[in-house]
Amino acid sequence: MEDTAKMPLNETGNLVDVKNLVKYFPVRKGIVIQRHVADVKAVDDVSFFIRPGETLGMVGESGCGKTTVARTMLQLYRPTSGTVEFQGQDLATLKGRALRDARREMQMIFQDPYGSLNPRMNCGNIIGEPLIVHKLTRSRNEYRDQVAELLTTVGLAPYMASRFPHEFSGGQRQRIGVARALAVRPSFIACDEPVSALDVSIQAQLINLLEELQAQFQLTYLFVAHDLSVVRHISDRIVVMYLGKIAEIATRDELYANPLHPYTQALLSAVPIPDPVIEATRSRILLTGDVPSPLRPPPGCVFNPRCQSVGDDCAGTHTEGLTNEAGVPDLREVSPDHWVSCIKV
């Protein structure tokens, strides 16, 4: 394994710098002449960075754009605008061969352990395919040894290489997904809800595995999940997203001890604690209503229709130094490493 000291970084000293990332999915109407009628604003002007060797957690409810951020970073979707700087290169401008080479350094673990493995390929070939694609193997024997080593690394046995995905349980399949991501020796792995489809006792096994691998191979993780207890356990810093925008970024302990954005506060208070004695005394912020459609996000702060601390100037009033021209709150650093986008803070 290469030394992390040699890991190429951006000028900022970060492994990844995402700046003003925007991803709109166009909605078209008409069969012959397709008119562009609207945009689903999945990710709308998002900026953050990831330091080498850290785990950045990303939480939010379904439809908030967290998966789209992860996929757009890896150029599985091309961004509408904005830059993703990774090891000194802007990935958004890379194409073809250069992009493929850059992808060797960044891999993804997907949410659904059932849908993300090809049912017609055996486990060994699923794990070994990236080795062939990136020409990281020289002979049949070496290939077999590499696959066996990867299987052992993720806690499976080498003899399982000839089995097909349906012969594995959910947790084992997710281990195959991890081995496939590790095959090309990446420096960065985006984990998109890697444990949400698993039973709790199996979840803990996989989370421990991810942490062990991070220490062993000096990996940097983006960990996307909706379970706040799991995210707190694994992350160094956490990004809270709501409706395509970042609500808050803070270090793990700071976020849970001192959440500043009203949405973060509501989200934390909704997480159940497995203890009836504590639960009986806990007060909850119950949000009313549903997340608005990203087709027509509300003006001003996107959280204002559900916010418990909403004020008159939240719905699109321009406040100098706190919002942009359209009244959308800026993401401000209120204390070192703690960023929040709320004008009331």
Place this chain on the structure above:
Amino acid sequence: MAKLLEVDDLATYFFTPEGVVKAVDGITYDLEEGEVLALVGESGCGKSVSALSLMRLIANPGRNVRGSVMFDGKDLLELTEPEMRGIRGNDMAMIFQEPMTSLNPVLTIGKQLTEAITLHLGYDKQQSEGRAGDLLEMVGIPEGRGRLNDYPHQFSGGMRQRVMIAMALSCNPKMLIADEPTTALDVTIQAQILELVQELGKETGTSVLIITHNLGVVARYADRVNVMYAGKIIERGTAREIYGNPRHPYTIGLLKSVPRLDETRKELLEPIEGLPPDLIFLPEGCAFRERCAYAIDRCATEIPPLVEVADAHTAACFVSDQLGSEWGGNK
């Protein structure tokens, strides 16, 4: 309080070509009037099948092989199909797991809601539409009356789950079965739905059976908890007992394997090693033995019975006496 439901030695097996799957293998429990009871366990432990057995909704090759389900003075397993139809949706209603797929996509919400109302309560069209509109508003759908002509795809996931709840409550059931009512929903919506189920249960005096895989979700709402593993109930008690003084290694394992927001972060989580057993080839003795850190020789040959370990608290483990300090000492 009077007992509304008494399940005695209920067993449901599936006769597949590969062998007999003992999905539910002799479970006994009761539900009191107005009580919220939780049935907790991981996927494949038989919790959903046991609920479907109560409603007699088990399809081939599954069959109820023994036991009785006394509900409101009648043994449901002895009833004829037409008699059972009079109970389903009327006295005993169910909220299904997936709000996305349990509603019919080609019928309006109004049509789906009024079906049971006209059938069981004998209302005419106008009355039942009025009732359906009231129900939608009761479960917190704004302008519910105006949305009766909408189709399921026009509702969000949380709203669809509310529609399911409205449908389940439409005939004032005595008992409500909620099978993973919040699994597909986000935490903020989860909290809304559970608060709603609890409130409505209190208001109408309905008993609620909540089925879930997440111990955290029910801590706030359940009066009593049954923990299932491999088709059997392995621990039962009041919520305070189960969370505060768990006495089965599996329950302790479940509680330990989830990271908790109210505790300082642990370096490593403590998972339950191994996988749940194959329900066709159940090992002899205790089904949890192979994953259990406390197993003794006796566990390999005898199935531990549910014995009382504290007041209103039973556990099926030979060494449950020694586990008393295991949980408390770890906190």
